[in-house]
Amino acid sequence: MITYPFLGVVAMVFVVVGLIASLVAIGVLTSFFVGQRRDRLARHESLRAHYRRLVFTP
Incomplete structure (x- = not known):
């Protein structure tokens, strides 16, 4: 148990x-992968x- 009240508040905020x-x-990762899936399906590419x-395009 935290004895100092301020540390308890800081821990809760953290x-x-x-x-x-x-x-x-x-949310950001979901948006990225959904967008990538649409692009991948449009190009008829496998995941790999x-x-x-x-990865390899500059």
Whole structure:
């Protein structure tokens, strides 16, 4: 148990900010992969070929 009230508040703020950052990161990654899937399907590429093209193109 945290004996100092200020440290308890700081810890709770830290946890809340971490949860919000996690939700934002999940949203951004979901948006990226959904967009990539549409592009991949339009080009009729496999997963391996599509991401290989993304990694090796300048």
